[in-house]
Amino acid sequence: MNRRDFIQKTVPLSFLPFFIGGYSIKAFGRSPFLESLISAATETNNVLVLIQLNGGNDGLNTVLPIDQYSNLSNARSNILIAENKILKLTNATGLHPAMTGMKKLYDSGKLSVVQSVGYPNPNFSHFRATDIWLTASDSNQYETSGWMGRYLSDQNEFPEYPTGYPNSVMPDPLAIQIGSVISSGLQGYSANMGMAITSPTNFYQFISNTVDPAPNTPAGHELTYIRQVAQQTNLFAGAIKNAATKATNKSTLYPVAPDNSLGDQLKIVARLIAGGLKTRIYIVSIGGFDTHSIQAVAGQTETGTHANLLRRLSSAIEAFQDDIKLLGAENRVLGMTFSEFGRRIKSNSSGGTDHGSAAPLFLFGKNVKSGILGSNPIISSSVSANDNVPMQYDFRSVYASVLKSWFGVPDAELQRVLFKNFQSLPIITSTNIATHEDVKPNRFELFQNYPNPFNPSTKIRFNSSGSNLTLKVYDMTGKEIQTIAEGNYPSGSHEVTFYANGLPSGIYYYRLQSGSYTEMKAMALVK
Numbered sequence: 001m002n003r004r005d006f007i008q009k010t011v012p013l014s015f016l017p018f019f020i021g022g023y024s025i026k027a028f029g030r031s032p033f034l035e036s037l038i039s040a041a042t043e044t045n046n047v048l049v050l051i052q053l054n055g056g057n058d059g060l061n062t063v064l065p066i067d068q069y070s071n072l073s074n075a076r077s078n079i080l081i082a083e084n085k086i087l088k089l090t091n092a093t094g095l096h097p098a099m100t101g102m103k104k105l106y107d108s109g110k111l112s113v114v115q116s117v118g119y120p121n122p123n124f125s126h127f128r129a130t131d132i133w134l135t136a137s138d139s140n141q142y143e144t145s146g147w148m149g150r151y152l153s154d155q156n157e158f159p160e161y162p163t164g165y166p167n168s169v170m171p172d173p174l175a176i177q178i179g180s181v182i183s184s185g186l187q188g189y190s191a192n193m194g195m196a197i198t199s200p201t202n203f204y205q206f207i208s209n210t211v212d213p214a215p216n217t218p219a220g221h222e223l224t225y226i227r228q229v230a231q232q233t234n235l236f237a238g239a240i241k242n243a244a245t246k247a248t249n250k251s252t253l254y255p256v257a258p259d260n261s262l263g264d265q266l267k268i269v270a271r272l273i274a275g276g277l278k279t280r281i282y283i284v285s286i287g288g289f290d291t292h293s294i295q296a297v298a299g300q301t302e303t304g305t306h307a308n309l310l311r312r313l314s315s316a317i318e319a320f321q322d323d324i325k326l327l328g329a330e331n332r333v334l335g336m337t338f339s340e341f342g343r344r345i346k347s348n349s350s351g352g353t354d355h356g357s358a359a360p361l362f363l364f365g366k367n368v369k370s371g372i373l374g375s376n377p378i379i380s381s382s383v384s385a386n387d388n389v390p391m392q393y394d395f396r397s398v399y400a401s402v403l404k405s406w407f408g409v410p411d412a413e414l415q416r417v418l419f420k421n422f423q424s425l426p427i428i429t430s431t432n433i434a435t436h437e438d439v440k441p442n443r444f445e446l447f448q449n450y451p452n453p454f455n456p457s458t459k460i461r462f463n464s465s466g467s468n469l470t471l472k473v474y475d476m477t478g479k480e481i482q483t484i485a486e487g488n489y490p491s492g493s494h495e496v497t498f499y500a501n502g503l504p505s506g507i508y509y510y511r512l513q514s515g516s517y518t519e520m521k522a523m524a525l526v527k
Contacts (some may be wrong), residue, residue: 044378045332047273049282051262053313055289056126059359059389060345061296061306062099063113065376067092073449075383076347079296079306089113093372094277097302098311101318102362110321111364112427115374116392118358120472120480122341126290126355130342133163135420136396146398147417172235176272177283178265196338203519237287243275244268246382249321249456255315262286263316269439270320274327280407286313289339293350313337317364325366334406334428335364338395346383357388357478361398368408369429378522380507384437390509397422444469446512446519449498453524456500460510464489469514484510 029253061079064086065072073080074362086094093113095103105111121139123129132139135391136147175251247273255263265284272279288309294302317335324330342359358377396418403409405428445463452458462471462485471485481503485496498510505527511520 009343029372045331047280049269049335051337052285053289054287054354055283056341056355057289057359058338058353060341062096064362066092068376068379071379071381078351079347081302085302092375096310098307099314101314105364109370112368112370113372114361114393116389117395118378118391121396122478123356124355126340133340139521169394172278175281176279177193205391225525243277247271247274249323250326251319253319253322259315260312262312263319266316266320270323273329291352293352296350309382330366334367337362342389345387346385358391362392363427367453368427369426388478390474394422396424401425401427425516444514444517444520449523453526455527457497459495461495461510463493466491471512474509
């Protein structure tokens, strides 16, 4: 292997970064997760900022279903927020009291809540669930490419990338990830792509042409040399540095470093966006959401581990949104949070929550359709330790909506990118998609099944407007049980029968989906 090949194949994968703001920046090669955001066919100045909540966020402690409070209290009394301390978004739904910053964004029309986002037959392993979210695969499907990369794979905008880059057409990294852990979604076919920034101190060392001091020993000299080579061999270093020196953060809302690592990361992102980088996507992260124990302080449940995490998330997003507005970039930036899964409905005896399925997802920015998409999770009066929040929206529907409405990906491309057709959701104001409220009246309606409780069968009635729809049944773990209606049903009322087929007693959900409209109801099988 010659020196050029060695550097190309090994240095981009190593932890030999140049530094910006305390976060090391590592060059990645081609990333199927992100490449589709840079496409000649979808030319745009829009930017997507992804915030990964590592560990599995407890959605029921983040977006609280006030209308289900009594049953929720039965399920998690040792961690539940007092009702009078919830930050109300509506009479039925509110935020954790630590999330005052995001409440302000909601009130100003810059925050969208998508309820109960997940996928059928969820996996409760951190590693596998994260892989599913990054590749947009089914739970029994294993993919090596990312959901965004599949779109660009048939394009010719960046032939031979990364060889010959940067150049006059694309002088900047296609993506920037902040954090030392390289996401599997950033892994390309033969190399990596973008940049990764691992610490704020190193960011500012980079733009000031300094490196951490090393001991005055032979090993120290070698370490200094390696750090210098890492800076010199990063082909995009100049572009990053130029952008960083062109803009200065203007918001005074950022938490004082190092109190909030997410705020520190977003502060760098805002600076690079305002500095003129053509980079389309930034990934930042905050960890600690695997709250199996002592999630809240006994007797003061609005405080504790999870409250601190949500406070950091909320204040960082508020400061970032304020910054990009002051920097004149607000119209170009869309933010989105995601976590590999939610938590169980019922808390455990250790004052925490165990791995679950669906959870709410946030989008923020000037161009989001502010409000709450979907209904509150249905909480039974009798919840078992294995019961989960049922999926209301597939996470790939969110992806489809962002690709289509924010980056202009044509409809013909979406099925190839995501393997299937997924509903487009009204989450971005720059779209022509009908709103959730526009779809339902006089077009679709899902009625309560009868009899309920039932054994061994029950009838489910719904109204159709003549459009394609699907009606599926799920159990409390999120497992898909059966498709009981699918296809184009003529306008009018229809009735289908669901047979228990040896299923055990318990609560089941049936979910109707047509276009951007989704509705879900619960039914009880009693034997």
